[in-house]
Amino acid sequence: MVPSLPADSQPTPADVESAVYAIADRSRQAARSMGRANRAWKDKALRAIGSALLANKQQILAANTKDVEAGRANGTSAALLDRLTLNDTRISALADALENLAGLPDPVGNVVRGQTLPNGLRLRQVNVPMGVVAAIYEARPNVTVDIAGLALKSGNAVILRGGSAAAFTNEALIRVLRDALESVGLPADAVQTVDQYGREGANVLMRARGRVDVLIPRGGRELIQTVVNNSSVPVIETGEGNVHIFIDESASEDMAVEILLNAKTQRPSVCNTVETLLVHSGSTVLPAVAAALSKAGVRLHADDRVRAALPASVESLPATEDDWATEYMDLDLAVAMVDSLDDAVKHIRTWSTGHTEAILTNDLRNAERFIAEIDSAAVIVNASTRFTDGGELGLGAEVGISTQKLHARGPMGLTELTTTKWIVQGEGQVRA
Amino acid sequence: MVPSLPADSQPTPADVESAVYAIADRSRQAARSMGRANRAWKDKALRAIGSALLANKQQILAANTKDVEAGRANGTSAALLDRLTLNDTRISALADALENLAGLPDPVGNVVRGQTLPNGLRLRQVNVPMGVVAAIYEARPNVTVDIAGLALKSGNAVILRGGSAAAFTNEALIRVLRDALESVGLPADAVQTVDQYGREGANVLMRARGRVDVLIPRGGRELIQTVVNNSSVPVIETGEGNVHIFIDESASEDMAVEILLNAKTQRPSVCNTVETLLVHSGSTVLPAVAAALSKAGVRLHADDRVRAALPASVESLPATEDDWATEYMDLDLAVAMVDSLDDAVKHIRTWSTGHTEAILTNDLRNAERFIAEIDSAAVIVNASTRFTDGGELGLGAEVGISTQKLHARGPMGLTELTTTKWIVQGEGQVRA
Incomplete structure (x- = not known):
């Protein structure tokens, strides 16, 4: 045969x-x-x-x-x-x-x-x-x-x-x-x-x-x-997904906690799981988000400013450049603090694989700028990155998630x- | 600078x-x-x-x-x-x-x-x-x-x-x-x-x-x-266009003459010009088509059966396999006789670059079969192959004519x- x-x-x-x-x-x-x-x-x-x-x-x-x-x-x-x-x-x-x-x-x-x-x-x-x-x-x-x-x-x-x-x-x-x-x-x-x-x-x-x-x-x-x-x-x-979520100054704590838990822990081994969290230095949600993730078993690889802002009860590891580049596909999350949307966009442009990035915000101008300036297959506002999926987006069946720009981009x-x-x-x- | x-x-x-x-x-x-x-x-x-x-x-x-x-x-x-x-x-x-x-x-x-x-x-x-x-x-x-x-x-x-x-x-x-x-x-x-x-x-x-x-x-x-x-x-x-026209038994002489003249002589140096003519052995239009093309300065590279069917007044050269493969981009045309639509499709599958192929016919079943069985960027029924063009097809501007299947096919x-x-x-x- x-x-x-x-x-x-x-x-x-x-x-x-x-x-x-x-x-x-x-x-x-x-x-x-x-x-x-x-x-x-x-x-x-x-x-x-x-x-x-x-x-x-x-x-x-x-x-x-x-x-x-x-x-x-x-x-x-x-x-x-x-x-x-x-x-x-x-x-x-x-x-x-x-x-x-x-x-x-x-x-x-x-x-x-x-x-x-x-x-x-x-x-x-x-x-x-x-x-x-x-x-x-x-x-x-x-x-x-x-x-x-x-x-x-x-x-x-x-x-x-x-x-x-x-x-x-x-x-x-x-x-x-x-x-x-x-x-x-x-x-x-x-x-x-x-x-x-x-x-x-x-x-x-x-x-x-x-x-x-x-x-x-x-x-x-x-x-x-x-x-x-x-x-x-x-x-x-x-398939390659070094996925980012950016929390700006205006995002609510409840939404941030719920979306991060979903995006990181619901199924950490897949390509639409979040791998790096960027938090605006003016946001107050970091302690609650980090505590919830840590409690859910997520190992946080954080930069110095994030570590300084974390409550003593939340463990973390010092992040290196490797962490920004890594698609863990596991219960690991890199966390960095940024001072502006521009800095968040710059970090994402440097390290993203162009799969999915999300912003959590209540600021219309920030939402529109993020949509316009992020060059990824899927750009998400105020929802989990886990939605970048053929079934979730109504395609019925999924051949894969294209991270190139020719022919097909995103869920195919x-x-x-x-x-x-x-x-x-x-x-x-x-x-x- | x-x-x-x-x-x-x-x-x-x-x-x-x-x-x-x-x-x-x-x-x-x-x-x-x-x-x-x-x-x-x-x-x-x-x-x-x-x-x-x-x-x-x-x-x-x-x-x-x-x-x-x-x-x-x-x-x-x-x-x-x-x-x-x-x-x-x-x-x-x-x-x-x-x-x-x-x-x-x-x-x-x-x-x-x-x-x-x-x-x-x-x-x-x-x-x-x-x-x-x-x-x-x-x-x-x-x-x-x-x-x-x-x-x-x-x-x-x-x-x-x-x-x-x-x-x-x-x-x-x-x-x-x-x-x-x-x-x-x-x-x-x-x-x-x-x-x-x-x-x-x-x-x-x-x-x-x-x-x-x-x-x-x-x-x-x-x-x-x-x-x-x-x-x-x-x-x-x-861009590569080894373009075919197939004339079946039912095509009218007037239409065949007019379309072949247009497809070969209007602008022979471009990719949508016809390069090989396939004529059904039961068609009677060959002498008129060949005479018109020859009169317009087209050099015919014909197989033995075609040469035998041409009037003495029409000159032709014997075709070799090279002629079936050649994109002349000049006032040259390969001409072959086939005994069926299946044979025409087979010839096209062997030699086409997948750019444009046309059938001239008054037979509905032949038209539908040709459309279904020819795997080219453009399939044309009863019109000149010169229409495979971004401007002609209403795209406004043309980046090129894609002969691959990914992302874009045909005029872009x-x-x-x-x-x-x-x-x-x-x-x-x-x-x-």
Whole structure:
């Protein structure tokens, strides 16, 4: 089913290139069928995949156990092992997500704009599938199902590179996905993997411009930077969030406490959690906010002025420049004191990854200036940064949160996995 | 004004990197001012640039003469010399284009979508400037003014790399642009060049991801491929057009003759001119179409079946595979006979660059199948391919014609030089 090289052969880079290009060509072929499939057909496929995941749970979990045991033997960290692990609940969640996806409108065929030109030409710009979507990620078997579902719903074929740490799980999942596609009369090749070609397979994917339409890296900073620096295929960069909240002089204590607790402690391991708090030196809310966070188990990495202003009962660590740059993704928060909105904006411009920043204020001019001057995918006034999320913002499903400016910025929905086509219809018009 | 190194120094790559990064940092600073400038202010700048171009015509033409003479001495081709040459008419055309740009709506601030969420959060997705736009091009001084005008109108700062062949002209033009910006109180650094750093300057631009938001190559295939393969900055690829027209069995002779003449001869040097004609073997229009094209001076590169079907009075050359791949941009046309719409689609899929393809037909099913199955930026039914143009499609101004699928596809207007920002406003909402 999933083609692989004989175990004793050592493929040359040229072998891998031609093999991966052949995969991409089959993907292009499959993408044509996916592009022609109507919504009902694609939704049927998503539901068939969901049912098949549940029906094949035992094989999938057995394969996953092999990966997890190998990871444990290799000394993989607990956090990574957790990401790698599937169980009953997680497989059910994957099936539920597919059911949710099936319930969403089809982005394909949506008319973006249209008009009749003075010469009578009828013009429409319509969403059409990208074609071949590739994803590179590591040790996250849930991404295999997740990204495949999103790509298929938007009429694309997908090529996956899920990494060696999850090789057994991904092989099992991809077999289930392909069989389910075939069971509803869609091409199995709409879901393929290049995992059998190792790192060189990923390298070929990155330079397959023209064969692969878009490449989505999912994972840590290092993985994303490698893809960004080496890919000639257009990349959508997702996920890095060094998120800031600025409390100005006018913000109320109650709101500040409630929003900071939510933004830092509700789910600290995700990209929209706050990582640095900036407090105006004229504000009086710092002691209450710091005490509440500390009580909730948050370790505060604070600059000297903040530490001097904290009550003796609140512990803190001295902050260094590293703290301003760090995306902790844990119960840690950097805290700095600033003397003006300008200083807050300057700090954010220096250290932000352009994901989400929020201001807590009751001052209209400050709110408007913050909105205008902060150059991030999402700018929030008086609400938690945790709202930068496809589901929360009404996109239905989320492909990822883009921190680049091209094509998509912020939470990406299904439409962001499509492109557009201009359709011009006439009756013999020529250009004057 | 335009910083340059002493003539006798040999800068190291590290010197060039820090110099270009410093330029990019000044560009980021200037971009903030441009992003805050309202439409009236930006339009005032565009008109000031137009007036300054006319007022400084003599200096610009004198600089241009130096470039043209150097080009002539180097044996530069007549076509390239023509592109390189400015004159009274062309400078007036540049000023007219800036006046036209000033008359267009501002893309910045446009609300793409918005809603009030169930929890009361007010959500808007708004067009905002990209920030720092860079362009790499060669020997086309008109692009200097053109791309700078488009970037400024959309609230961006621009960094130009215009190549050594046009160095004197570009230096003169950039001085005029910078002075005009300052004269209306906008930062001169909104227009900068890295020409003084030669090829290494271009290389640094290509890897300045995070410092440069988007890179637009303009020029020949080789230049564009170099940028695409070496840039970690997101690229918008424009311009390559191996454009096809397919005449099916049902198309009328009159329409076929008129559209082919227009699509091939109206302006053969541009990317939306037709390069290959595919004729269904059951059509009877070929002799009339070929005779009309031949009479208009078009050299036909035809396959054996086409040549056998041509009247003796129509000359033709035998086509090779190279002809299917060639974007002639001249009075040349490849002609092939196909036996079905499927064969036409197959030919197009093999050889198209994804720019524009047209079908001439009176058959509804063929028209719909062609629209659905052709994966190009523009698909045209019964009209000339010359309509794939920003002006013709109502975009007002054209940044280029994108042949990639990410961000923009087909003619790009001012909006395509912007990105979006999500703005979320609440009164203390936290995530449940």
